[in-house]
Amino acid sequence: MNDHLYLEELQLEEDARGLTIQRFHKEHLKGTLEETFSETFLGSHIIRNYLMPFTSGITRFLDDANSGRAGKKTTAYKLIGEIDPALCAFLALKAIFNKIGVYHEGKPCGLTSLAIYAGGLIHDELRLREFDEEHHKWSQRIHDDFNKRELPRHKREEYMQKVFSKANLEWAIWTKSDMLLVGLALLNVFKEVTGDIEVETTGSGKAKRDVVKASPGLLLTVEKNSGLCEALFTTYYPTVIPPKDWSVDTLNVGGYHTHHVSPYPLVKGSKKAYREILKELVATNVLDRVLGAVNALQRTRWQVNVRVLDAIEHVYNRNIPCGGLPRANNRKPDPAPRNLEGLEADHPAVKEYRAYCFGIHEHNRRVVGKRVMAARSFQIARKMSKYDTIYFPHDLDSRGRAYPKPSGLNPQGPDYVKGLLQFATGKPLGRDGLKWLAIHGANCFGKDKLLMHERADWGKDNLDLARRVAADPRHNLEWTKSDNPCQFLAWCFDWAEAHAGPFPEQHVSKLHVDLDATCSGLQHFSAMLRDKVGGFHVNMTPNQQRQDVYGAVAKVTERLMREDFSSNEGVEIKDKEGKVVSSIPFANLSRAWVNFGIDRSITKRPVMVKPYSGTRTSCGQYVVEAVDEKIGEGAAMPFPKEDLWTFKMYGADKVWKAIPEVVIAADGAMKWLMTMSRLVGKSQPVEKRIEWKTPLGFPVHQYKFDTTSRRVKTFFDGKIIKPRLSEDLDTLDPRQMASSVPPSFVHSLDGCHLHATVSKAAEQGITDFAAVHDSFGVHACDVERFSLIIREAFVEMYETHDVLSEFYETAEQLISDELKEDIPPIPPMGSLDLKGILSNPFFFS
Structure with missing residues (x-):
């Protein structure tokens, strides 16, 4: 092994450890400063440990108050006596950990303000639950929209207050005094159960006030959990020397070479008993082919394709549309037209402009995570670009699927990441390789539905395109219009180079040419049950014509819709109270769908997830998304906007009925x-x-256990996790x-x-x-x-x-x-x- 590279690897692993700790502390300090500590990785972990004992304490408090043992029923009991104790505990814990500054010993929080904040969270949840009981369908649509858009809590609250106003309902039914009393009661229970907060009096005279501080015990708990969570927060880089092979002696220590990277087992999340079984199977050579495959994957020699990296960073930094690559900066809405000046806020034109602005802001908010991931991918790629060879350590999930440990840059990333990677060692193309490289270009461009010889011809016919792009990818942006633009760009470079001389088959190529399954889930089910019909549609029978299972389902769907052309039935339209107010004929819906076009883009995801326990609900969701995407790409609105949901659900119903006619086994x-x-x-x-x-x-090994605490969804604050208490996790669900x-x-x-x-x-x-x-x-x-x-x-x-x-x-x-x-x-x-x-x-x- 190259001693210099070995020392480089040791330094990289030490750097990864330092970056892990820095990133971990930065996130949690930010959470403390912005009072969102409960939502951080560390905060969520700590709340999980407190939830069950705090819930038990609240239950005892309510039982005592109800029985009369605690004397006269308190105002707090009267207000929260009918609320799930687990819900109260979850929301109060969020309030406590957001406010008292347990991370880096933040400033103490006023007792009154903390109590009102905690009581306010519970009040808001109570109001929304009452609204849900009275207007369930309306409430469900709002809730689903919240979850889809991932709005922050204060935005959800602002929106719901407007909804309450529109419904002629009062938002606030508790006074501040009520919220204070509820919050104080819950803080008192938390203090009695855990002893982990302290109340002190500070100042004097008019400046005198009670404050809440984290106890030394709580700070110690946070410190201990911080160390634990740092390990769970590990940053993994590619290695510059081959990772350690998986063997009977390394099943629990991962592919890295030093203690700076937290050790991990071959099978992530596995229990000790399972690891013992695995060790025995490895020791007796039962799993030789499994380990051989994983070791081959992580011994694969890679390198960064710097030319592609330069071009992608160029288009990214200039917000040039390029496949799934997010924008580097937020989009800005166009200025308001002058003709809106002086118009009332409820004027249709003003509303339309505000809706347009809202759409822009929604888009900006949704791409933040993608932007962070893209920037991280480019950063790691640039860091690793100085090495001739890099490797990606792998592990397995509980089902045996292989995953690279490094995130951001790895061969399983999106197109803009895959395009950054090529094999470190090239091989001469030869005649077969030249054909397959041509096919690869067609596949990346979006011509993967053609016959094989047609794809090969497409590659040959587009040599001039490859040369134009390769000569100046920063200004010739034809490559950005392809289905997989970054991989297509890599192909343009390679294809142009291969034809720079008289013998393209002698070109030494480093690109990986990928072969994709035809809906692998259906292939497996068709094989295990020897399903001839399903097997035909997923290319498992002798055939020189490519079959498209998604297109086949689309054809059946259209047939079912055409059968409704003469139907006298329809879909009933109900108001928010559930009363039928009108109906839409099936004939109208079916004709609108046929005009809109039932193609493979509509049926692909419902069919794809069917082998993985896809449900009617998920089918509906995917059809909705496919219709929205098609409209977003310029298709005409297929139905009046107010009835578009009915149109989508009708289509989803037909897709769901069509699938079993094609997907049998x-x-x-x-x-x-x-x-x-x-x-x-x-x-x-x-x-x-x-x-x-x-x-x-x-x-x-598959196990799904019953739990003592059901999962409780909240409108504003996510969901209560199910605590893992061993005494309560002994029965399968x-x-x-x-x-x-x-x-x-x-x-x-x-x-x-x-x-x-x-x-x-x-x-x-x-x-x-x-x-x-x-x-x-x-x-x-x-x-x-x-x-x-x-x-x-x-x-x-x-x-x-x-x-x-x-x-x-x-x-x-x-x-x-x-x-x-x-x-x-x-x-x-x-x-x-x-x-x-x-x-x-x-x-x-």
Whole structure:
């Protein structure tokens, strides 16, 4: 190993530790100064520990007051006696930790102001709950909008006060005195239960006042948790030397080389008992192919493509639209037109302009997180660009899916991050590589629905485009109009270079050419049940024509809509009170949809999530988003604005009904898995889990427990987390088990296919891999061989393993005798010949 690079790696890991601590303390100091400490990583962690004992204390206080043991019922009891104690505890804790300055020993807070603040939070929540009872649908729409837009608390409160005014309701029903008494009562309970706040009297005369301070014990608790949370807040950089291989001796210490990076296990979040099982499997060589695949991924040699980085930073800093790249600065609304001067605030033109401004501000607020991520990606890329080779340590989630540890810059990022990375070692293209590099250009541009030879021709036909872009990407911005602009830019550079001389097949290329699955979840379900219909639609049968499952569902959806052209029925329109006020004929809705266009963009996400326990609700959400996106891109408004929601829901209903006509096996397999998981949950086995192994032997343990505290949503303050108290977490939740196992089962098979593919390819001499769950990439010259390896690995998985029968054998042992009669039969096998996958180039393409 290069001694200089080893020393560089040690310094990088030490720098990462310093950056971790700096970032952690900066966030939490900011939270203290802005009185949002309860919402920080550390604040949330501490509140979680206090929630249960504080809730118990409030419950005792209310019980004592109600029984008369505490004497006459207090004003506080009368006001909050019917409110969930957990809700009171959560809101009061937010008030306490936002105000008393536990971080870096902030200034003490006045007792009166803290009590009024805490009481005010509970008052506001109480008013909103009463509003929800009286106007539930209206309330639900507002609540959903709040969650979608992520408005800060004070903005939510301002908006709701306006809503109350519009509904002729009083917002404030408690006086300040009421809020004070409620807050004082809760602070007193917190003090009695924990002893972690102190009340002192400061000043004298008119300046005399009572203040609340964090106790030394609370400050010590914060300090201890701060150290713990620093470790959880770790910043991970790429390494400049190969990461430590995963082996029986390193299963719990990660791929980094020093103590400066917090150690992590191979399987993130795993329990000690699971790690012991894993260690035994590794020691007996059961998981050789799994570890071999993960080690191959993290031994892949990468480098930053500096030319792409320069160009992307250029367009980013100038706010030039470029795919999913966010703007570097906020958008500014156009000045108000002069004709608005002197008009009343409720004039339609004024309202329209204000709505326009609101949309701009909403957009700015939503992209803040994306902007931070983009800036961080560029910063890390620039830092790592001086190294010829970098590596990305990987770990696995509980289902076996592989993830790089470094965030910001890694091969699984969005387009603008993927485009920044190329393999460190190039390979000559050869004839096959030249063809696949041409196909890669077409894929990146957005021509991935063409036949393979048509994509290759597209690449050849657009050599001049590649040359124009490569010559001056800062001024020739044609590349920014492609589907994946940053990866397409990297292709333009490489394609132009390949054709700079007379023999393009001799060009040494560093790009990774990716092959994407055709809805991998449906491919797995079709394989495990040999579903010939579903398999045809996801390119699992011999076929030189590319099938599009999303387009197939779109065609069925349109057929169902056309059947409504002559319908006499319609959708009832109700007011806020639930009374029917009108109806919209199905005929009108269906014709409007057909005119609008039911294409794959409408059906893609509902179909994509179906194998992962997609629901009717999620289908509706995705159709709404697809319609909004289509309108945002310039499509005509398909229906009157006031009835647009009905239009969207009608479309979602038809999409949901169309999916089972195309996606057959997935539905039956999902329902079977859900039933088996529910029965295991009801049986409460000693193991307290359901488990299975992937075809490569990777163990998956799934457990979803009951809790003593239900999840309580609040309008302004998020949701109460479920505290993990061991005495209350000893029973499985059958409902959650049923909903969580099907997607986890399919994800585990996704992970297994990746392990099988990478390990098989590594055995055949391929050394560099780009992998994103169901998208695998290698050098262009290796793609022809790799494409067949992908298909062979998949076929071998399902020809050598009946995954549902194996799941049954394990689950059946966990189901109690009295419930065994409820076990449903495994769905029957169809007639799909898996070997047909081997001759279909579109299986991954």
